Amino acid sequence: MKSIESVTAYSLMNKNEVVATFTLEIRSGLVRITNICTLRVPFWIKDVGDFIAHRAAPRGREHIKELFVRSGCDNIKGFLDMTHALALTDTFWVKQADSDLEWEKVSLFCNPFNEVVAHTAFDGGMYGDNLSTPSPEYSTDGTFAKCWIREENQIKLLKRGSSGARNTGLEPYSEFYASQVADAFSAEHVIYDIRNHNDRLCSVCNCFTNEQYGFVPFSMVSSKSLPADIIDEYSKRVGSKQLADMFIFDALILNEDRHKGNFGFIFDTETYEIVSAAPLFDHNVSLLCYAEKEDFNEKYIKSRMPKLYDSFVEIAKAVLYPDARRRLINMKNFEFENNNKLALPEWRVEAFEHLIRNQIKLILE
Incomplete structure (x- = not known):
């Protein structure tokens, strides 16, 4: 032995x-x-x-x-x-x-x-x-x-994009622009900006946890993976509104990387009681971040798929509720504020706007 x-x-x-x-x-x-x-x-x-x-x-x-x-x-x-x-x-x-x-x-x-x-x-x-x-x-x-990093009494996360190919590195922009979409849709979300850090482009956001309230991902709370079961779990614990908003928001931005580790719940660190849904975060693989100019077409857009279910639009339609419908209607002429000095070229921002307006139309049909 x-x-x-x-x-x-x-x-x-x-x-x-x-x-x-x-x-x-x-x-x-x-x-x-x-x-x-x-x-x-x-x-x-x-x-x-x-x-x-x-x-x-x-x-x-x-x-x-x-x-x-x-x-x-x-x-x-x-x-x-x-x-x-x-x-x-x-x-x-x-x-x-x-x-x-x-x-x-x-x-x-x-x-x-x-x-x-x-x-x-x-x-x-x-x-x-x-x-x-x-x-x-x-x-x-x-x-x-x-x-x-710590900055202005806030803990902040800086996240870079990918590298190694011609169509990589735009992921921080996706978080920045997706944050504006979440604002317009009035979804509870983490606010993202963009900056250069050590001469590298990155997204930046505040930490949404503290010593009183922590985050537990859905993957730890439940082994369920079907959307209906996820909805039932949310309904039981915190209500389904914020989850419905997540499905709709992900359909607007074509979020291809929503998985059971990047959504979940806020809990009291003393009692372990789940007190709310966590704000929406982690949207860097969205808004066609790997698309080149010639890819902004219907065929490429239709090829983008979510991880958790079969169709962006169909799940958004399934969970659409009256107030969310009203908010989408108010976004029909959505435009970005493109005033950051690190903003993307105008053609790409306009393509995003066209994409989001079209996704709204498809969800409301």
């Missing part, structure tokens, strides 16, 4: 409360999370081991694998000891069971971010060796390069 190489006891914390305990065993290079004891976890943490194992940012994201390797977070023990599994989505974190570390010393909501980590996560490359303090980049979901 081969000996256990290491056994470490950990506590899963919610702020300063121990809500679960577990042991991390490494045997012959294989990691197991054992001896799990749950004390007070929310219903959506169905398996503490699975929750811990999926706390890290996806390794396929640009620059993140390099960051994990350089900081010693490329294995689960290193990740837990270095980052404490902290995230800006909620107030859960991890520490070794015999540690006297307190929430106030590690909270991402009130402690400085590591600028070296942020720079590396956003740009790649080498910007220093001070990677030893927790930073939200290690646990932020998504495939696009991004970082978090």
Whole structure:
């Protein structure tokens, strides 16, 4: 029998409360999370081991694998000891069971971010060796390069576009212009702007969570995937209006990347009570962001498909309710405010406007 190489006891914390305990065993290079004891976890943490194992940012994201390797977070023990599994989505974190570390010393909501980590996560490359303090980049979901900053007493997310091909890099514009569509439709949403950061175009938005209210994605609340089942789950918990608005809004902007990880609920971090639907966010793969000039035609538009269901327009029609219909009617002559100095060429903005007006027409038919 081969000996256990290491056994470490950990506590899963919610702020300063121990809500679960577990042991991390490494045997012959294989990691197991054992001896799990749950004390007070929310219903959506169905398996503490699975929750811990999926706390890290996806390794396929640009620059993140390099960051994990350089900081010693490329294995689960290193990740837990270095980052404490902290995230800006909620107030859960991890520490070794015999540690006297307190929430106030590690909270991402009130402690400085590591600028070296942020720079590396956003740009790649080498910007220093001070990677030893927790930073939200290690646990932020998504495939696009991004970082978090503090600015004017706000925590902000900066997210770049893709690269490597002629038709890439426009995703930040999609978030900026989609935000204007959400405004016009009066949907509850995160407001996006665009800027250059380190000479790279990115979208920018405020963090919509804090120490009192966290975010839980739909994927953790329910395993259901059919639109009717998703609607039923929302109706049971917070009502279906904001979900209907999401389906309609996604149809307006042809959002091709709505998945069960980028919509969900706001919950009270003390009681775990779900209090509302989360604002709409993450719209960078929308508004035909990979289309070139010759692609703005009916055939290409019809080829764009949502991830969760079969048809943008049909689901929007199915959930359309009287007030949403009224708001769409008021948008029939929709135009963008194209006054940002980083704005897209006029022809592309006009093509967006034509697209949205046509989507409105199709939904209202």
